Structure formats: C-alpha cells, structure tokens
Amino acid sequence: MEKSNIPVIPRHFLLSFILVTSLFSLWGFANDVTNPLVAVFKDVFVITNAQSTWVQMAFYGGYATMALPAAIFIRRFSYKSGIIVGLALYALGALISIPAAAGANFNLFIIALYILTFGLAFLETTANPYILSMGPPETATRRLNLAQAFNPVGSLTGMFIAGTIILSAIQVEDFKNDVNGYAGSLEATPVVQREHNIPSFLQAKPRERVYDENVKAYVASVGVGAPVTALQDFKDGKIYSFQGMTHRELQQNDLKLVAMPYTAIGCVVLVVLVIFLVTKLPNTSPPDADHDVHFGRTLKRLLTNPNYVGGVIAQTFYVGAQIMTWTFIIQYAENELGIDKATAQNFNIMAMVIFLCSRFICTFFLKYIAPSKLLMILSAGAIAFTLGAIYIHSITGLYSLVLVSACMSLMFPTIYGLALDGVGEDAKLGSAGLIFAIIGGVFMTRFQGQVLDMDSFMGTTATRGSFFLVILCFLIIAVYGFLSSRFKEKAV
Template identity: 25%
Template structure:
C-alpha cells in the first residue's frame, strides 16, 4: 500500500484519477470508514458515563474525576506524532487495523481495573484505549479528506463526523442501561465494590469483541490505494507550517473546542442531577446526554449541506456565538431553562471540529501534513480544559465553572470571522 502522510490530512488527489471505477471505490471506502467514526465516538462518549460512576466508586472530587479526560485526551498529545510516523510507514489500512487492536487491548484492561478496584488502573486503561483511537484518527481523517476533491473536503469530513456523533448519541443509552442503572449504595463497602466491578466489566468486554471484529474486517477489505507522499511532521527541522498565522490560531481553536465540548459533556450528568437544575438520578441524567450529542449529529448533517452555500467561516462564527449565549443562560438560569440551554450547545458544536480543521489547513500546500499534525496535537485541549473546569467546580461550584467553555466558544467565534482569514506569508 502507498505510504500515508506522516500525520493528519492528506494532500488532495489528482483529478485524473476520478473515473467511474475509482468513484465507486471511494464511496465504498467512505461507507466502511463511517463504522470507525461511529465506534470512536461511542467509546469517547462512554467517558462521560464513567466519570460519575468512578466519582461515586472512589469518592472523588471533580478535579480527581476529570483525570479520566486528562489521561484519555493526553494520549492524543503523546501518541499523535508517533502514530503519524507509524501510519506513514505501514499505510492507512494497516494503521487502522493497528489502532483497532490497541483500542481492543484498552477495553480489555477495564476488566482487571474493575476487579482490583484501582483508579490508577482505570486511568491506564483509558490511556491505552485513547492511544488506539488516536492512531485511528491519524489514519482515517486524512484518508477521508483525500477521497475526493479538496474543495469539498470540509463537507465530506463533516458528513463522516455526523456518524461519529451517531456513536456519541447511542452511547449514553448503552451506558445508562448497563452501567449507571445498576449502581447501588450498599452499606457493606465490600459488596458494593464487587457490584461496581461487575457493572463495568461486561460492557467493555462487549466493546473489545466489537473492536476485534472490526480489526478483522479491515484486514480483509480492499480499500483504494492513494498516491500520497508524506511530508514534514511537527518537531522536524522544517517548521514552515508554523509561519501560517491561520494555522496557529486554528490549533488554538481545536484546543479550546475539544476542551469545551469534552468539559461540558463530562459535567452534564452531575449538572443535571443538581436539585435546582433537573434533580434526576444518574441513570436518568445519562439519557439526556443523547440530546447533547444527538444535536451535534443532526447539526453535522445540516451543516454539510449549508456549507456548500455559505462560507465555512461565517457558519462557524454563527454557531460559536449561539454557544456563548446558551452557556451563559446555563450558568445563571435554573431548572429546565438551564438544562435545555446546555443541551442545545451540542447542536452548536456540530460543525466546529471539521470546519476549524479544514479552515486551518487551507493554503498550506506541501505543509498540509505538518499542519495537520499540529492540529492533532491540539486535541490535548480535551485533557487540559476539563481538568481546569474541575478545579473551578470544586472552588466556585459546577454552574459557574461553565465560564471556561464560554470563553472557549468566544475565541472560536473570533476565529471564524477573523482568525481564519489571517494573511498568508508570501514565502515560506
């Protein structure tokens, strides 16, 4: 198989390969790849279910509970560059299989973590699982971008991300049914620990089986071979991609977007169980997460169509501005008003990641791959922002802690209107 770019989004394919046979092959590949977007969305969303589960099991404060996201999204920062080199050597398809296999190992690690009731073992399992998903991201995102014209890459990525959102929409029902609904508060700590362990083991064994099946399927599939040459990665001697201001600001945009989305999702269950907000049980609150991520799914299908008529920057700024207003309402209102305001932020999130990603990579030419690697590293915002939000929640309260995501969305609005149009350097 042809070597992949060392990281991130690939350079566009040549127009002379767009014949009927290859178009059909590309469509088949896109259909196959949607299963991966679904699966890693599903697995990522389960973190939001497990945070209250682990918080209850180990009697953690908010800061300690957010270490789940710190370990999970920290893997993106640590593994992204090695994953890019790996995919560059073995190709997209083998990279996908490798990512699935490592994610499978991560799911299997939840079994001993629950048996020994060790929070640090759980955190290790999250890191390994996220490492596998990082390799999948590094392989699949550029592959989707390369499967068609460059001018429709944003729309294509948005459409596949919609299936990622489908996974995040289904996951809360799965987690509520198999994990949170069976939580008990037994007076005997030993009995309660055993019950907690069995509650999380079965779901992750099921997920490990599903990942194993997907790995076998992608070993067998014949995906299109794309003639894409690897270019520079972050950290190499040629730092030319860093001379593009719109890329640097885009990396900040990815950082704050992932941080805001993950931060809100991580606190949703605890927010909805507050007596003055929803007063739900944890299992009931988990079901409402589906509205948050379901809104993102619907918005991505709509956004894929809207951005063919309206510039991506304007759509991004509009969504981010709406998110700022909704988070502000959630901070200062009560009851169902605050609840639905926060849940509707999911609809605003819909097009943000793929749109920021695509805008940041515009006009990078031979530095597209390097720039994409920079953006992959910026996903570490999902580790940093929720942890900071946890510290704020412990000191200011959970509602006022949403001031941090509000600031994040304000920057994204700026990027859509101004930052993405920053002057490109004349020569690099």
C-alpha cells in the same frame, strides 16, 4: 466528465470505504460511553470532582500523546498499518478494564483509557485522510462527510449503553437515593428529586423504594449532614452494609457494570482487526510519493503560519468547551436540580441528537456564509446559551445547557478546514497538530473539576460558575473566526 457525474465512491473502492467507515462508529462509541464515567467514578471510588476528571485527562491525553507519532508512522508505512496498530491498541485498552474492575483499581482504569485512546489517535489520524484519497479529489469532501455521518451512530450507541447498562443499574446510585430519600422523609435535608416537568420519555424508570435498615440507622444518628458524608462513611465502615453488601462488594459490582461495554467493544474490535488483517486494502499513495517526514522544515513552515497556529489554539479550546459541556451535564442536573444520573444522561443524548441535526443545518448555511463568519455566529450563540445555563435557576437552565450543542455542531470541522487552508502538502503533519489540540479536553476538564469542588464561584454556585470556563473557550473561538477572516483577506 461533468462534475455532477464524478462518483463520490468509485466502485473499486466501495468495500474498502465501507470497512474504513466502520471505524468512525468505533471511536464515536468509545468517546461517549466514557463521558459519564467522570460522575460514576466520583461516587464509586469516593473521590473529588477534580480527581474524577483523570478519566478525561487520560482519555484525551492519549490523543495528544499519540497524534504526532501516528502521523509519522502512517507517512513512513501505510494507511493499513496505521489502522491495524490503532485497532490493536484500542482492543488492549478496552480489555484492561476487566482486571481493573476485578481489583477495583482506579489507576488501572485510567491506564486502560490512556492506552485505548492511543488506538483512537491512530484510527482518526489514518481514517480521515484515507477516506479523502479513495477517489477523485473533486468529491473528497463529500466522501468524508458521508463517512463522518456514521460517527454519531457510535456516539449515540455509547450514550444509550452508558445510560441503560451503567447509570440506571449501579448500586451506588441506589445507596445515595436511599440516604437522600430517607433524610428527606425526616425533613432533615430534603434533597430528593424535585418536580421539573421533565417529559416522561426522558425520565429514568423509578426504582422501588425500600429503605435499608443500616441507612435508616445512619441517617437517624448523623441527622442533617447524612447525605453529605454517607458515601465516605460507608467506605470507612461506619455503615456496615447496604442491601447485604459491604462497600467493597458494592464497588466491585458497579465496576463490573462499567467494564461490560468495554469488554464487549474490545471483542468487537478484535473481530474488526482480523477482518482488516485478511483484507487487501488499496494503496492510494502516488507511485512517486515521498515517505520521508522532513519534520523540521514542515514544522517551521507551520509554526510561521499565523492562521494555522491560531487554528490549533482555537481547536484546543473548542475541544475543552465540548468535553466540559457534555461531561458535566450530569453534575449540573444532579447538583442544581436533584435529577438522578440515569435521567441526566438522557439530556446528554438529547444534546447529541441536537448536535447531529444542527450539523446538517449549519452545513447548508455554509453555502451562503463564510466559514469564519459562521464560526463567530455559532460562538455568540454558544455564549448566550451558556449564560442561560448559569443564570436561569430552573429546568430551563438545563435545556439551555443542552442547546449549546447546537452551536458546537460545526465548530471542529470549520476550525480544522480554516487552519489547513493553503498549507498544501504540510497538511499531513498539520492535521496531527489539530488532533493534538484534543489536549484541551485534558486541562480544561481538570480546571472545571477543581471549580466544582469549591463552595461557590463567580458569584454563583460552584456548578453553575464552572461554566464560565466554557464561555472563555467560546470567546477565544470567536476571536479566531475574526482573525482568520483577516488572514484570508491579506492572502488574497
């Protein structure tokens, strides 16, 4: 049979392919409905930037914790078993947000996200190789690319819901705007949103401004420092109420909004779980497949493979760069340009759209440019755009930060493919190491949060200076691209 006639998805795998592909949207939703919570929890719980990064530490720490156990579980049992366990953990974590919101308990939210990502680790570790196995090896890559195209559908849905249900409706944002607006009207600290020529379709709908009497009294008594101390003073009872709510009532109101999308997706995941339980999925493993793990021998081979080890390191820093860039777009827009959270989230959505478009463009270029060389080119572009975000003091700096996503679009799969090139059967456990590399989203966001809490960094503001960490990550990725090309030359 000619290669062009080989089916991407054989007919007898079609239903299974559709069901498993739905999982890609589910974990995309969870990833991108969670990113804005770093900024939301900072204000709602009145904590530092470093403390608020526990959101990402828990989220990506769950991946790191469960990646290897998930790979071992799937090798010992089956793909279907891995999917069922993953969906159960996903639903459990999502639904724990209900008591966390009711009790205004930050720690319980962190536990909920940690458990939720246990499920995501199982789903990602299972779905990718299962899709690859659903048909001829010749079309495996095309099959996986088709399934992965549905991941951004979930991501964009998560971003949109975060912007419309959470960021545009939380009362703590109204409180901050009231304090900032009234302080600015008295020329105490004019930190109200400035004119940036932001397109109207990106701007959040303005809310009617009626200053709360308690806020007016507070600003009048505190003066210039009012916007800086207002949230803590409201929490401490120095502002009695805002729009008839105590701080505790406002906090619970906002956390119910946070819990809404998690409650909804938890219910959806339970429905999907039932569907998988009652559906017979094909066993794609060879009849003589070895289900023993042989962990020691496999690990030794992987750890003595410099191309693989370098790939895990590069993937760690790539995930760190991606999460730092997308998580702190909101803080950059707020702190440097005075833009409200809801409008800032629209720039996050723009970044994701650019990310998706660039993925197709970069995939086309792979026909003509070696993956390792393309990785170096994309890293250089990402460094240039990040420098623009640091040093351009206008709305153009924010657009430059958004454009970093164009360069990140193909980095994860490119590093993934380079690292597993030539490892053979060791790829099943080797892929777990690359999923474990998501731990980069844990410690790098924590470092950036600590920098954001400083007054300044590297000769500029703390917010802008924190993105030097992102540049460090892209430098390491560029080095791996260079070294990987050398490893391949030696192997030939």
